[in-house]
Amino acid sequence: MPRHPHPADPGPAGGPPGAPDRPAPPPPGTDPPHPAADPRRGVLLPLALAQFICSFAGSNMNVMINDISHDLDTTVQGVQVAITVFLLVMAALMIPGGKLTDRYGRKRCFLVGLVIYGIGALLSAASPGLGVLILGNSILEGVGTALLIPPVYILTTLFFTDVTSRARAFGAVMALGGIGAAAGPLIGGLITSAISWRAAFVFQALVVALIVLLSRRIRDPLPPEPERPFDIQGAVLSAVGLTLLVMGILAADNNLWLTLGLLVAGALVLVWFFLAAHAKERAGEEPLLSPSLFRNHTSNLGLVTQNIQWLVLMGTSFVVATYLQVVRGYDAVATGVIFTAATLGLLASSLAAERLAKRHAQRTLIVTGFAVTAVGIGVLIGLAGSSTRAIAYTPGLLLIGLGLGLMLTPSVNIVQSSFPEDQQGEISGLSRSVSNLGSSLGTAVAGTILVANLTSHAYAAAMGTLAGLAVVGLIAATRLPPGEPPGVRAEAEAAAGE
Template structure:
């Protein structure tokens, strides 16, 4: 792989390396959303409840968020390709265990814990290796666009694919499919992926920082999940989580000043553009998972739709996301990334508002489609530029850390979306289903307003030339 660019485009070897990266992001995002259409089937088969399935989904997303930053740092010590391969193996074992799970506990172990750990290990290398291999800015932007688009498509198409598999075979077959795709990625990765930088086995690892960051995130999301059971417990957990995360940041600054290895460089948070980009990433995935879980649970539990019917309704979101993802490169050439992100948030919020006006407890199926299509269109428009804004704000020496932070923030958004919207929905699903559905969607829309505000604060003009710039 000596020639990186041919006639302004990445070489064939680089384009081949992009295939396992994109597939890896697809399957991890798919795993986060495909269970949404299996709520009734898993509940009946494993003798659990909607809350039990929501817990499994949220823990999966939370494990990813909690471990993404430490895993990103481990890539420097053990090598990016090695961490990628180990993550694939752990993920595959978790998916296989989930496929044969006799109860909710084993499903949580396989899907939520092992698949979550596997994802945390393999996703940071995807973005780090993409940055290191694609040294030309335009090629790197296209590579990030392809990977981010596959992630969005995996999350949006998860309900459709999962619905078809569940109806035709069983919900367990969806996990078998994940195992097969992981096997394909392992083979392709061994042949086409290389690590341009040698690992540094002597590099120290900040164990204390890893524990504090993971504990803080777990406490925050657990607090959100506790909202419908005990408000005092929720408040206590949220305060505890905030205190632990504050302790984490203070300790990071102290270690850096003392010249010791810190899990996360505080320099990452001195870049205003990157900070705003992280907010937009967090909110985008919060909205995607919040809408996906809320609509899926409502359709199955209240409307009585099966998995394939629920999945078919979500084709509207998938179609919108595909259309905007295919046009992403054209948009990037004509418009500033700030403009694209702003338009994406406006379209997504408009989609939620459209759904709230059209959908009632007696409305026809088609009333879900316009809103879901707009949501997919908006999310597909802004996922790629948000990633570009964040990754391109730093030079190569900080790519490992910013990649882990970026993925952690995105996955935290997914877990908060599933926990927040799911908790609001489940709390009144049997007594006042239409009101709970509307309230959950309103909360997601309000989060979108926060993301829109952050997008409006991004600097005007093109920001893809920031690579290698001073992070401060």
């Protein structure tokens, strides 16, 4: 298998390997080159916007539950299925999507994903029933996201090679991703109330068109490798296994035996997937996902924290939005306004991410983030459960936003920086798959607890479950190494020696 230089190895003029030549440093006494000469200029905005719109799509439907169910003559459970299937398709196809970037190129996969996503958004806007909505939103937008998100993280890693710039770049991408998820209810609520829930999907299509235009300046730092093999068997097994697991959770409120059967079947398929991957690797072939990725203890813990972060974020978004609309009777705008507290908290901590990363270890930020998030959920249960006033939701959501904003960027940076460049396609796909699996599990687990019995007690039970999972994330975070992962240390040493 062809290998590329380690990201610590400078490309032309100190840039990423294969990147367009950067101008040499100016002679003494002359003016420095204009910032526009930097090939990274203009790259980060479309990448961050892509993460924003995909995260937005995962949460904005939460405030449209009543409108969609009435308009399409379906139920709250039907809308929950549409939301969960969208997140599940992303999770199931993210690993194959990451591998396809090596074969066909990162920019090409990014653009194809955007086009598929845009078509799905327009189809959703015109959907006459739940089936077409699932096809457009859950399937096409999910497939498009699985193709376009891995390139976001691979290109960010390749273009921003030193520790400081990479932390800043990932901070911007993760900040817009978190804001998209947290602000989705507000933006979706405003559009739904002012125009229609269908206009929210038109909004997504317009943002995608803007991203396509902005992406014209992106030049893929590495050439595609069309001869690189693609593990079709692994792609099918991983997708089927993850789908069975999440569908089993969704069936929990209807049939216990069906739930157990789906969960067991999903686990067996995933075991088959890993055994097949081991066999391919021993035979000298390239599996969809190399089992060696899981030998990195730091990365494994980082993946666990990523999964739980998005599980808590999307689970909270769905549970609180559904409870406010169905039980408390709030409309889409009021529900979205209440979520502003979470958006502001996440924005504040995300904007401070770079400064905090210079002062504190990444483990410290992740541990603190989980602790603040768990406290926020506790406050949300206590105040919101005892008061019908909208202000009762503000303190808890603000703390949850602050906590999640603290740890989203460090978790991603830990995982991405733990591997060399030739494994960025694999780890980016795995990282995004794990995060999106967390999103789908959050909506499926907490949502199923709530939807099974739409009462204050069910709300408390669902949020209590999320709080317990946040504590699990906190425990995993405390086991992270106190310093930087080996990849980050190597890059720091390389940067210091230049």
